[in-house]
Every structure is written in C-alpha cells, then in structure tokens.
Amino acid sequence: MRRVVVTGVGMVSPLGCGAETTWKRILNGESGARKIEKFDVSDLPCKIAMPIPREGEGAFNPDDWMDAKEAKRVDEFIVYAVSAATQALQDADWKPTSEEDQCRTGTMIGSGIGGLEGIADTAITLKEKGPRRVSPFFITGRLINLASGYVSIQHGLKGPNHAVVTACSTGAHAIGDAARLIALDDADVMVAGGAESAINRLGIAGFAACRALSTSFNDEPTKASRPYDKDRDGFVMGEGAGVVVLEEYEHAKARGAKIYGEVVGYGLSGDAYHITAPPEDGNGGYRSMQAALKRAGISASDLDYVNAHGTSTMADTIELGAVSRLLGNAVSKVSMSSTKSSIGHLLGAAGAVEAIFCLLAMRDSKLPPTLNLDNPAVETEIDLVPNRAVDKEVNYALSNSFGFGGTNASLVMKKVTD
Amino acid sequence: MSEDIAERLKKIVVEHLGVDADKVTENASFIDDLGADSLDNVELVMAFEEEFGVEIPDDAAEKILTVKDAIEFVKSNQS
Numbered sequence: 001m002r003r004v005v006v007t008g009v010g011m012v013s014p015l016g017c018g019a020e021t022t023w024k025r026i027l028n029g030e031s032g033a034r035k036i037e038k039f040d041v042s043d044l045p046c047k048i049a050m051p052i053p054r055e056g057e058g059a060f061n062p063d064d065w066m067d068a069k070e071a072k073r074v075d076e077f078i079v080y081a082v083s084a085a086t087q088a089l090q091d092a093d094w095k096p097t098s099e100e101d102q103c104r105t106g107t108m109i110g111s112g113i114g115g116l117e118g119i120a121d122t123a124i125t126l127k128e129k130g131p132r133r134v135s136p137f138f139i140t141g142r143l144i145n146l147a148s149g150y151v152s153i154q155h156g157l158k159g160p161n162h163a164v165v166t167a168c169s170t171g172a173h174a175i176g177d178a179a180r181l182i183a184l185d186d187a188d189v190m191v192a193g194g195a196e197s198a199i200n201r202l203g204i205a206g207f208a209a210c211r212a213l214s215t216s217f218n219d220e221p222t223k224a225s226r227p228y229d230k231d232r233d234g235f236v237m238g239e240g241a242g243v244v245v246l247e248e249y250e251h252a253k254a255r256g257a258k259i260y261g262e263v264v265g266y267g268l269s270g271d272a273y274h275i276t277a278p279p280e281d282g283n284g285g286y287r288s289m290q291a292a293l294k295r296a297g298i299s300a301s302d303l304d305y306v307n308a309h310g311t312s313t314m315a316d317t318i319e320l321g322a323v324s325r326l327l328g329n330a331v332s333k334v335s336m337s338s339t340k341s342s343i344g345h346l347l348g349a350a351g352a353v354e355a356i357f358c359l360l361a362m363r364d365s366k367l368p369p370t371l372n373l374d375n376p377a378v379e380t381e382i383d384l385v386p387n388r389a390v391d392k393e394v395n396y397a398l399s400n401s402f403g404f405g406g407t408n409a410s411l412v413m414k415k416v417t418d
Numbered sequence: 419m420s421e422d423i424a425e426r427l428k429k430i431v432v433e434h435l436g437v438d439a440d441k442v443t444e445n446a447s448f449i450d451d452l453g454a455d456s457l458d459n460v461e462l463v464m465a466f467e468e469e470f471g472v473e474i475p476d477d478a479a480e481k482i483l484t485v486k487d488a489i490e491f492v493k494s495n496q497s
Contacts, residue, residue: 069436132467136460 008092016058267291271406310338
C-alpha cells in the first residue's frame with residue numbers, strides 16, 4: 001500500500017485561530033474555559049464552555065476565511081472547517097490548479113452534530129411564522145457534508161468529496177479513512193478532519209440532559225476539565241475545527257513538501273454495549289488501539305506518547321485501564337495526556353485537533369500537559385503529564401477517539417526520518 | 419413614499435447579495451448583473467415579503483427579474 005504523510009495542518013480552537021497559536025498556549029498550560037455569555041444559561045446546570053475567541057490573543061475572524069454573505073448562511077462549524085482547511089492547504093503549500101491535480105485532491109471533513117443552532121432557530125421560525133419563512137439556505141447551511149462541500153468549492157478540489165459522522169470519533173475516523181483513500185490510490189492528496197459548533201442552548205441542554213457535562217465548576221471554569229482527577233464530573237464543551245493535508249509520500253517528496261509525520265496505523269472498533277457508556281473493561285478501545293498497532297506493524301512498547309480520549313468523565317479510567325493492558329510491561333515508558341483539559345471536548349473535531357497535537361509533539365519533542373490533574377483517581381505507572389508540559393522525544397504517537405454509539409478509532413503516527 | 423420603497427429594497431439587495439450599492443440600479447438584473455443564483459432569488463423574495471409585509475406568490479416571484487420589477491410589485495401590492 002502507498003504511504004501517507006501529513007504535509008499541512010490547520011486549526012480553529014478555543015485557544016485561538018491557528019495550530020501554532022493553540023499549540024504554544026497548550027504548552028504554556030493555558031485553558032480556554034470561561035463562563036458562557038452568548039446565551040442565557042440561568043436555567044442550565046452547566047454554565048461554562050470553551051468557545052472560539054473572537055477578540056484578544058488568537059482571535060478568530062470569519063471574514064478572513066469566507067465570503068461574509070456565505071458565512072451568514074451556514075452554521076459556524078462550516079466556517080471553522082473552511083478556515084482550518086484553508087490554513088492546512090496554505091501550510092502544505094498545495095494549490096491544485098491543473099485538472100489532474102484537482103481531480104487527485106479530495107476532502108473528507110466530518111462533524112459530530114452539524115448545524116444544531118440553525119436547526120433550533122429554524123424550528124422556531126417554522127412554528128412562529130410558517131414554512132414560507134424557512135430560508136432556502138436552511139438545508140445547505142446545516143448538512144454535515146457541506147463542510148467538505150464548501151472546502152471543495154472554495155479550493156477547487158475535485159477528488160473524493162466525503163464526510164464522516166461518528167460523534168466524538170469523527171475527526172479520527174476522517175483522517176484514517178482519508179488516508180486509506182490515498183493508500184488505495186483513489187487520491188494523492190486529501191484534506192481531512194472534523195469541525196463542530198454545538199455551544200448553544202440546545203447543545204448544552206442536550207449534553208447536560210444525558211449527564212455528560214461538568215456542572216460543579218461553574219464558578220471556576222478553568223478547573224472544570226480535569227481528566228483522570230478524582231474530582232472530575234463531566235466534560236467541558238469546546239468547538240472549532242482541525243484539518244490536515246494528507247499526501248501520498250512520493251508525491252510529497254517529489255514537490256519538496258515539509259512532512260509532519262506519517263499516518264502508519266488506523267484501527268476501528270465497536271463496543272456493541274451501550275449508547276453512551278463504554279464497557280467497564282474498555283475492550284472496544286483496546287481493540288481499536290490493537291488494530292492500529294497491527295496496521296502500523298509495531299508493538300505497544302514502541303509508542304512514546306498517547307493522546308488520550310480522556311474527556312474528564314467517569315470513562316477516563318476505563319480508557320486508562322485499556323491502555324495499561326495494551327502496554328503491559330511498557331507502561332512506565334509511555335506518556336499519555338489529555339489536551340481536552342486545555343481546550344475542552346471538540347466532539348467531532350476532537351480527533352482531528354488531537355492528531356495534530358501528536359504531530360506537533362513529534363516535531364518539537366514536547367508533550368502537552370493534562371491540566372488540573374491534582375489527585376489522580378487511580379494509581380498508574382503511566383506518566384499522565386500532570387499540569388506541565390515536558391520534553392520528550394516522540395517517534396511514535398497514538399491518538400484515541402471514542403464516540404457515543406460505541407464507536408472507536410485510533411490513529412498511529414510516526415516521525416519521518418527517511 | 420415610492421422613493422422610500424426603492425431605497426429600502428435596494429438596501430436589502432445590497433445586504434443579501436453582498437454587492438456594491440452603486441451596482442444596484444433599477445434596471446439591474448438579479449441574476450445577470452448582481453450575481454444571484456436561483457437560491458439567492460428565493461431568499462431575496464422572502465426578505466422583500468418580510469420588509470414590506472406583502473406576499474409574493476411563486477408565479478409572481480418568477481417574474482421578478484430586475485430591481486425595478488421588485489419595486490413595481492411592492493408598490494402595486496402593498497396595502
């Protein structure tokens with residue numbers, strides 16, 4: 001099979017617009033959490049989130065990335081996706097203009113939920129004013145695959161135009177599936193990742209109703225996302241997008257592209273257990289990690305860093321148990337952290353931004369910290385990188401993403417030296 | 419009053435199509451001169467209905483091709 005490398009990264013995160021901005025602030029131990037001011041939270045049990053900054057350091061301005069007229073017609077996940085994809089293509093210095101290059105470049109950007117806010121608002125319009133007031137752009141501005149659609153149109157990408165929807169595994173599945181399209185020669189370049197914008201009243205009400213969100217730290221937002229800590233009580237919702245440019249290795253080398261790393265392993269599995277909870281023994285996550293290692297042709301002891309799914313919920317320790325079993329005697333060699341402690345849970349974008357953090361960790365030989373890990377809920381020999389970034393050489397990194405419905409994805413990335 | 423309608427209507431066109439105000443002349447065609455597509459036209463008609471409190475049936479909307487057509491329709495149908 002053909003080899004697949006990452007030649008560009010792009011990101012919109014609660015710590016700012018841009019992968020480098022976000023990465024620098026994560027290594028500084030910063031948190032994007034704050035009280036929700038965008039809408040009324042007086043009757044919601046969760047009053048905090050990690051929204052995209054619109055002012056201050058790393059401020060995101062939609063006008064920089066998308067025609068204002070178009071941006072008004074779509075939910076924000078599409079604007080975030082277009083921004084992250086444009087950043088990634090610029091970073092990769094890949095601008096397909098010939099018919100052949102355009103036809104060999106595709107896109108696969110997913111979302112967990114899609115245009116929730118637009119659906120909620122339009123449902124009210126329908127009820128109050130009737131169907132004649134429903135916008136002709138209601139459908140096209142909410143559909144999940146329109147993130148890929150807009151990116152394809154804006155950048156002239158005529159290869160595979162696809163989208164993934166697997167809840168919180170979306171970003172990882174998108175990168176894994178897109179890499180396979182390149183490996184199988186359906187494309188030479190794929191713009192892949194995930195985007196999400198669910199910080200609205202309906203999104204918070206919905207996730208709070210299924211008891212997934214943190215509710216005990218409304219007065220101290222930056223303390224709320226605390227994976228593996230004994231006081232964790234749910235995730236903090238983030239938003240944004242992560243997109244990578246995946247490229248066939250020889251194609252990248254021939255044009256002298258900068259290479260962040262190689263996607264060497266990808267594993268998928270299903271829990272077949274429960275709609276929101278993983279089985280106590282974490283066997284679904286274990287099997288997806290095992291499948292990714294097998295595909296990569298390495299053993300668990302070759303790993304240097306694991307970017308955990310670690311959402312700051314009860315399931316953290318289940319994942320930790322599965323990783324411990326996978327590592328066996330190598331537990332003390334491997335570090336594992338959850339960047340959700342800094343940027344929250346980006347749902348469908350999580351797997352994509354976290355894959356990018358793995359690549360940047362490899363590049364800089366630095367591991368991002370797990371913030372607020374003051375009192376670990378369980379004892380472990382795995383270094384969970386508590387509270388401070390550390391220096392460590394990373395040759396192999398694994399990123400886990402698990403989603404509602406019992407869907408699991410693991411990616412293995414390798415530093416490219418040859 | 420009629421000038422007011424024209425100005426208000428042109429403002430809607432500028433906002434929805436993201437075009438320069440000086441391009442929105444009375445003879446300008448939404449599709450040929452202002453870059454609108456069929457979905458833009460549907461949205462424009464909705465905005466006119468909202469702004470002027472008129473109902474523009476689909477068969478009438480199909481005949482509104484220029485800024486002038488829209489102004490005329492509103493003038494003769496506004497109560």
